[in-house]
Amino acid sequence: MSLQVTVLVVGAGNRGSNYSSYAQIYPARMKVVGVADPRAIARKKLQEAHHIHEDNVFDDWRRAAARERFADAVIIATPDSLHKAPAVAFAHKGYHILLEKPMAVTPEDCKAIVLACKTSNIILAVCHVLRYHPVALKIKEVLDAGLIGDICHIQHLEPVGFWHFAHSFVRGNWRNEAESSFSLLTKSCHDVDLVSFWMGGKRCLKVSSFGSVSHFTKEHKPKGAAGRCLDCSVEQTCPYSAKKIYLAQAEKGSFDYPVSVVCSSGECDVESLTEALRHGPYGRCVYECDNDVVSNQVVNMEFEGGATVALTMVAFTEKLGVRKTTIYGTKGELSCEDSGRVEIFDFQQRKKTVFYPDKAGNVPAALSSHGGADYYLMESFVSAVAANDPSLIRTGADETLTSHLLVFEAEKSRKENRVVFLES
Template sequence: MNFQATPSSSGIILSSVVLNSIKEDHANGGTEDFLSSVSSFNANGVHEECVHYTKAPKHRKVSAVIIGAGNRGKNYAGYALEFPDLFEIVAVAEPREQARKSIQVTHALLDENCFEGWEALVKKKKFADCALVCTKDQDHVGPSVALAKLGYHILLEKPMASTEEDCRLIYETCQETKVLLAVCHMLRYHPPVKKLKELIDSDIIGDVVNINQIEPIGFFHFAHSYVRGNWRNTESSTFSLLAKCCHDVDLIAFLMGSQKCVKVSSFGSLHHFRKENKPAGASSRCLECKVEALCPYSAKKVYLDPKPSKPRWPMNAVCDIEDPPEAYLTRLTESVRTGRYGKCVYGADNNVCDNQVVNFEFSDGATATLTMIAFSEHVCEKKAQIYGTRGQLMWDEAKGHVVEHYDFLTKTTKIHTCEMSPPGWDHAGADYYMMKAFVEAVATGNNSLIVTGPKVSLETHLLTFAAEHSRTSGKIVNTNKDPRWIVN
């Protein structure tokens, strides 16, 4: 199937005709790429590399239970809807009735396989191949340990857990039980990141001297998730670097390859969303506030303006219901009027950093920096710059699935267009590739497909904990000397 893609400054745009053709080709089965030979041009009309959109290979059907039916759980479960011959959901454990019922209806589950909590599910003998653990961060350890002891292979939402001790317990349990563990550091499976790693390993930019990684959370996203939302307080969740950027730390370690981190330092604070920054005349709730029009973080602007016609993020985190549009808007408005998502951002019980930088030093003297910032236009559109002795690489997620390579010798730039992602998947399609790898690994027993296994994931989680320890203690952490930061 050959066709021309529409030029776009942010990547390749496929027409609905092309997408339908892709789906038809996929439906016909087979193990070959079902999008091949795509000719694309960038905004300047420069021809770029061909890209391939790889379908899941044929293998036995894998069965799974979902622990936690929030946005992440629903997203991963979507793999069963897209590939029903390869993957199926057979049970759900979720305390919220509506979320539990939604999964039950979508995946046609028996009543006996729908549980109000994971504790009830693990009382039964193992009845599926694997489990998707997508509970809140602080609730990862209980189900993960119990399911591993029953022999379930585990896909675990990041972070592994909210404490060092719980992360180590999950790691040790999975090692002892010999089950597969894939932590949802989806970036390692993401085509642009795989291209970065491929180019680095080819020595095309020489020795890597520095990596600069930026995580722009987005001004309204931070207000939603880390001021009003589930990740706002270290007592009820965890610190923001772990909750938001453990996969960025993992990305840096992945790109550095065999070079191990030996030192970490970090600085950061809750700079803005504090009571002393509350504007004069501001109310405790946005819908009653006289100065709401001047506030970019207003709940009215985030959730109600323009009026949403159906549940979508972040509105579905405020009011996850299946009512018709009119009723949904009424329920959403009432939730904003009375619930925590309608509170003033300067009067919440949040205490996590809204800005943080982390510095890493590696065994060969190379360095890396990570910046986590709340105050950005772009929402979670990462930017990675890799500086080598013979060239540099740049990946800007806002520009789509492309990696830029500048060569010092020829003084030229080459654009590498990476494998495309199927539409509808979170994290620019990275979730699809992660699910594809995990399900195939469970089906075939080939654990090499999982590149975010227990040891490497624990190592990079410990680096994240080390960074936070540095921030709170004001000390440089020697990660290669203290057993606290070492995985045996």
């Protein structure tokens, strides 16, 4: 386990930078030795942060893949639609792979990635960070201990957050299905994976889904609203105002996410942010964007044995990503929010018991996203590569493929307005 794992980063944006920061915190465990990104600023920033030799800096990942393997593993954090080609290429070169979710944007591409990884006998870890979340793991522990009996129903809510949905799925990179993919895949594939994880080895038999693009349409544009927030006379009455979401944060001296995404030029101050909002995508009126991904969706699933799941993704929430889960069993009821404790009500004893998630020391601030699950994911991946032990990964290739295919079937149900029966 003391072996230092060397890593190439393909895609030096928010997620690529976030995962690679593990090397700065634990240099004895991991070292970033290469970067590939078409954007000069992003490339340079990661190169300087990790002191990467110029020979290992690429403006196209294909140039890196054409070389003999020069790292133990690769972190692939390219845009969602650009996952398949580098994943397959680096798998064939023998790199172990940490792949940002979703695995890919078509079932065929997901299958191709898994086949390439199996053929090359390399470790594949898709970033289903929720499987590493301490609360999610405590729920799994309680379920496996039989404390609520057999699962009858899971009710799971993913609250996207009103401003976050406007940022990422109306103005941002995941707004348009043709440019990225549908929102159930890009936002909630790890929620589908998580409920599959809790259901254990049971197979989903059928699925139905409903959802729509709510509110963020031209028909809902307020009277007198302009095409851009900085020019808008009614901006003060709009909860999705770019001034409220970005400028208000920057004027307080904070240039962290989401402001850091808007300042893509590398300069991050109030003046450059204002310029970006005046001319860039994040300053657009939310009622005048080219968004077409659904803002609220429910997925209903039936598993072997008759257990059911109702998963809801909704944009219009106060909280961001603080998931709520209730699991109904034959002997008790489990309830929790993933920011806190897990409660069990025992039907026989008619009393509540509280369980707290296990935490392995202090989580570094740079890897504290998703309740610290980013840190636990990187710990598992680096350990797995160092020991060449795939069992240390919580989401193996087959399980990840199964949950991804379930997401595609759910979206098929929504679009075709029918129940989809899954093949065995």
